[in-house]
Amino acid sequence: xxxxxxRKAVLEELSSIAPDIDMTTFDDTANLQDAYxxxxxxxxxxxxxxxKRLGVNIPDQDYARxxxxxxxxxxxxxxx
Amino acid sequence: MSANLPDYEQFCAGFSWxxxxxxxxxMGNGRLNIAFEALDKHMDTEAADRTAIRFLARDSESPADIxxxxxxxxxxxxxxxxLNLGVKPGERVFGLSxxxxxxxxxxxxxxxxxxxxxxxxxxxGPDPVRQRVEIGEPAVLVTSERxxxxxxxxxxxxxxxxxxxxxxxxxxxxxxxxxxxxxLMDAASGDYPTRAMDPEAPALLHFTSGTTGKPKGAQHVxxxxxxxxxxxxxxxxxxxxxxxxxxxxxxxxTGTSYGxxxxxxxxxxMVVDEAEFDAERWYRLIQNQKVAVWYTAxxxxxxxxxxxxxxxxxxxxxxxxFMASAGEPLNPEAVIWGREVLGLPFHDSWWQSETGGIMISxxxxxxxxxxxxxxxxxxxxxxxxxxTDDGIELIEDADExxxxxxxxxWPSMFRGYLHQDEKYRSCFAGDWYLTGDLARRDADGYFxxxxxxxxxxxSSGHLIGPFEVEAVLxxxxxxxxxxxxxxxxxxxxxxxxxxxxxxSEYQPDDALRRELMGLARKRLGPAVAPRHIExxxxxxxxxxxxxxxxxxxxxxxxxPEGDTSTLEGSAE
Numbered sequence: 001x002x003x004x005x006x007r008k009a010v011l012e013e014l015s016s017i018a019p020d021i022d023m024t025t026f027d028d029t030a031n032l033q034d035a036y037x038x039x040x041x042x043x044x045x046x047x048x049x050x051x052k053r054l055g056v057n058i059p060d061q062d063y064a065r066x067x068x069x070x071x072x073x074x075x076x077x078x079x080x
Numbered sequence: 081m082s083a084n085l086p087d088y089e090q091f092c093a094g095f096s097w098x099x100x101x102x103x104x105x106x107m108g109n110g111r112l113n114i115a116f117e118a119l120d121k122h123m124d125t126e127a128a129d130r131t132a133i134r135f136l137a138r139d140s141e142s143p144a145d146i147x148x149x150x151x152x153x154x155x156x157x158x159x160x161x162x163l164n165l166g167v168k169p170g171e172r173v174f175g176l177s178x179x180x181x182x183x184x185x186x187x188x189x190x191x192x193x194x195x196x197x198x199x200x201x202x203x204x205g206p207d208p209v210r211q212r213v214e215i216g217e218p219a220v221l222v223t224s225e226r227x228x229x230x231x232x233x234x235x236x237x238x239x240x241x242x243x244x245x246x247x248x249x250x251x252x253x254x255x256x257x258x259x260x261x262x263x264l265m266d267a268a269s270g271d272y273p274t275r276a277m278d279p280e281a282p283a284l285l286h287f288t289s290g291t292t293g294k295p296k297g298a299q300h301v302x303x304x305x306x307x308x309x310x311x312x313x314x315x316x317x318x319x320x321x322x323x324x325x326x327x328x329x330x331x332x333x334t335g336t337s338y339g340x341x342x343x344x345x346x347x348x349x350m351v352v353d354e355a356e357f358d359a360e361r362w363y364r365l366i367q368n369q370k371v372a373v374w375y376t377a378x379x380x381x382x383x384x385x386x387x388x389x390x391x392x393x394x395x396x397x398x399x400x401x402f403m404a405s406a407g408e409p410l411n412p413e414a415v416i417w418g419r420e421v422l423g424l425p426f427h428d429s430w431w432q433s434e435t436g437g438i439m440i441s442x443x444x445x446x447x448x449x450x451x452x453x454x455x456x457x458x459x460x461x462x463x464x465x466x467x468t469d470d471g472i473e474l475i476e477d478a479d480e481x482x483x484x485x486x487x488x489x490w491p492s493m494f495r496g497y498l499h500q501d502e503k504y505r506s507c508f509a510g511d512w513y514l515t516g517d518l519a520r521r522d523a524d525g526y527f528x529x530x531x532x533x534x535x536x537x538x539s540s541g542h543l544i545g546p547f548e549v550e551a552v553l554x555x556x557x558x559x560x561x562x563x564x565x566x567x568x569x570x571x572x573x574x575x576x577x578x579x580x581x582x583x584s585e586y587q588p589d590d591a592l593r594r595e596l597m598g599l600a601r602k603r604l605g606p607a608v609a610p611r612h613i614e615x616x617x618x619x620x621x622x623x624x625x626x627x628x629x630x631x632x633x634x635x636x637x638x639x640p641e642g643d644t645s646t647l648e649g650s651a652e
Contacts, residue, residue, distance in 0.1 A: 015594070016594060018598075018601060018606070019594035019595065019597045019598030019601070020597075020598040020599070020601040020602040021598075033356060034226065037203065037205075037601070037605060037606055038606065039203060039356070039606045039607060040356055040357040040383070041540070041571070041572060041575075041606070041611070042606055044383075044571070045611075
């Protein structure tokens with residue numbers, strides 16, 4: 001899976017957790033909490049959804065560090 | 081080192097609120113001011129140059145220290161700004177901001193000027209913010225540029241009470257119709273004579289959610305500081321100079337009473353972390369800042385437990401002396417986990433926006449009963465009662481479930497719901513305040529939480545009124561009926577779930593479900609919006625047409641359905 005495909009998959013999962021986010025203008029580097037109002041529960045749900053879909057287990061101590069989708073994609077690229 | 085309250089029974093027997101009042105500095109002639117107790121009283125003492133706020137910005141872990149003297153001056157500047165703008169004592173100031181030092185200065189400056197402060201949770205969406213502003217009619221709204229643009233700008237011109245929007249925090253450019261409060265504070269006088277207030281003068285207005293209708297604004301007076309100070313000292317065991325960390329956001333009552341007022345009146349150094357929950361950062365913070373007293377919440381504790389014991393064991397947490405929890409009942413496993421993994425038990429405590437401060441708690445000097453909310457604080461009489469035709473009857477027998485009631489008269493008791501006198505009166509039966517919580521008392525006087533006697537949802541420690549959520553979903557053209565309930569969640573206690581039935585011309589599908597979720601999140605914010613939406617052909621209703629949330633919940637959780645005699649379609 002290349003980064004574009006990975007991004008598509010992650011954004012799909014994000015979109016089902018937070019359907020209020022407008023994906024057409026999504027900024028990968030924006031802070032998810034500040035720019036898109038994601039709270040820690042959303043972050044936990046995203047980590048679980050990504051695990052289920054991609055089989056990458058994000059240890060709990062790591063998910064708090066994924067402040068943007070770009071950071072999450074970097075992390076996943078390394079693991080996959 | 082023994083606790084500030086070394087013997088519970090003896091202390092309670094000798095305690096009076098008058099004695100607690102004498103522990104305050106006071107302003108003479110029976111007058112006082114919460115901000116005076118928090119700041120001014122320290123100015124002629126060694127505490128003046130002690131650190132009041134140790135601020136950790138989100139992207140940094142090197143703290144910025146603000147002394148009591150500096151915080152006092154900054155609060156004076158905010159009070160001067162209010163004065164210069166012509167804001168009158170008694171008018172309301174609302175705060176909607178992330179945890180930054182000028183928010184604390186704004187709260188205390190508001191009180192110094194004799195205005196009433198209302199905190200708003202920054203994760204609220206625009207709807208809950210607007211609704212509270214419409215009810216509370218503040219003259220001033222203090223916020224940041226980012227929150228203003230996202231949650232306020234669209235509607236604030238339609239709320240005529242708001243004369244000034246003051247922006248704290250850095251900003252790129254000042255939006256039209258707002259003022260740069262940072263610059264105004266920099267230019268205003270750092271001297272301000274804190275107003276000596278009548279102890280019964282309003283000081284704080286805290287919004288809380290009910291089952292039906294709009295949020296209620298619980299009004300508190302300056303005298304509440306008697307409870308704040310006393311519980312900080314004797315329940316949370318604060319000592320001058322302690323490093324203290326309350327993880328609650330000042331947008332809620334815990335973060336105001338115990339994240340601003342009680343720590344400052346007790347002369348401790350409070351850690352303020354701008355970042356949201358991050359387990360490793362939290363452990364590092366306790367270790368590096370040498371936190372002695374830690375006040376946190378069950379949801380956070382359960383998240384820490386989930387991450388396992390390795391992380392805390394890799395940190396030196398030996399500075400901790402006392403740990404407490406509030407917001408919702410703490411499960412017994414969490415109390416025990418604290419003892420086994422962190423080396424100290426959590427002391428659970430119980431209180432509400434209406435009580436203004438901790439009312440029932442586990443104490444340092446008492447045996448902890450894991451799962452129990454503890455015993456009443458000195459000066460508070462608590463009981464369990466059942467309703468009768470003409471009021472209530474106290475239940476004397478141990479282990480009987482009834483409504484938790486508190487004898488009127490503690491200083492931080494709310495003095496009213498703003499514009500809802502009748503609702504306020506209905507909270508009392510004779511001398512007793514009816515809490516709306518069900519509890520039992522064991523033979524040794526420990527209280528145990530059983531549940532709410534209404535449909536209010538408690539998620540991550542925050543009260544959520546189902547009606548607020550239902551109203552937003554009902555505004556969607558496809559929606560015919562909605563019932564919103566809380567479903568158990570391992571981490572958050574409860575999460576919000578909505579059952580939706582659609583108008584006949586609409587089909588339930590995933591796209592519509594997401595559209596509804598998106599609508600709710602956009603308007604209510606993630607803390608209030610449902611995390612689950614389920615479509616149903618129809619919802620259980622009473623014959624009068626009211627959705628029976630209780631039955632939805634019982635069916636969802638496989639509980640007994642109870643009395644369904646008023647259910648639509650049931651036998652007469």
